[in-house]
Amino acid sequence: xxxxxxxxxxxxxxxxxxxVKPGSLAVDLTAGNGHDTLLLARLVGPEGQxxxxxxxxxxxxxTQNRLLSEGLSAREWATSDxxxxxxxxxxxxxxxxxxxxxxxxxxxxxxxxxxxxxxGGDKEIxxxxxxxxxALDAGCDALAVGGRMAIVVYPGHxxxxxxxxxxxxxxxxxxxxxxxxxxxxxxxxxQAPFLLVAEKKKGV
Ligand code: SAM
Numbered sequence: 054x055x056x057x058x059x060x061x062x063x064x065x066x067x068x069x070x071x072x073v074k075p076g077s078l079a080v081d082l083t084a085g086n087g088h089d090t091l092l093l094a095r096l097v098g099p100e101g102q103x104x105x106x107x108x109x110x111x112x113x114x115x116t117q118n119r120l121l122s123e124g125l126s127a128r129e130w131a132t133s134d135x136x137x138x139x140x141x142x143x144x145x146x147x148x149x150x151x152x153x154x155x156x157x158x159x160x161x162x163x164x165x166x167x168x169x170x171x172x173g174g175d176k177e178i179x180x181x182x183x184x185x186x187x188a189l190d191a192g193c194d195a196l197a198v199g200g201r202m203a204i205v206v207y208p209g210h211x212x213x214x215x216x217x218x219x220x221x222x223x224x225x226x227x228x229x230x231x232x233x234x235x236x237x238x239x240x241x242x243x244q245a246p247f248l249l250v251a252e253k254k255k256g257v
Contacts, residue, residue, distance in 0.1 A: 057241045061248045065203035068250050069163045070203045072201050075131035078159050081105035081148040082166035087116030094125050096145050103143045104157055106150040112171050113147045129163050150188035160197040179212055182219040188225055196253045209244035224249045
């Protein structure tokens, strides 16, 4: 792990590692190149389940390849299928994370979302405030008590600033009786990515 103080993504990973146990259910809202999905798959282990969403087929393929190269495989879910079942393994959903409430089969203990565009892909295809907020809302509803949702936000690309404001507002309005919310931010670099983590204290 990089020793950099500003390792925003891995701070998020560390905070999820504290709550994920073997056999847990975890969700990746934005599979991308599969780094976060792989981390979650390792944390939940062979008895656990990861559901990972991405709207781009090349991201799903990239995630599948990363898992395969690490000796893990994944099922690919098609939008015509019904609710996913709760069964060990990784489910890759080529579709929007707005499907969260419809298909995630149980209460996840960890949810990760690395917003923005696919590194190495089309920089015009970015996460959008409306769909992101819908997924965050569904995530907060579904999260198990004691579970955490970690979102890395990128204000630096075109459109990213609007999403960053919307996501920040969403987290700041979470009921303090039900959620603890942490912000990890590079204070002297306003365009730098930042991390928001919500931990569920009790049912909403
Ligand atoms: N977590 C990834 C990793 O570990 O490599 C990086 C994710 S990348 C920064 C953002 C991803 O969000 C892109 O692959 C993009 O296709 C995806 N995305 C954009 N809108 C989406 C949506 N509505 N639902 C799911 N994924 C979306």
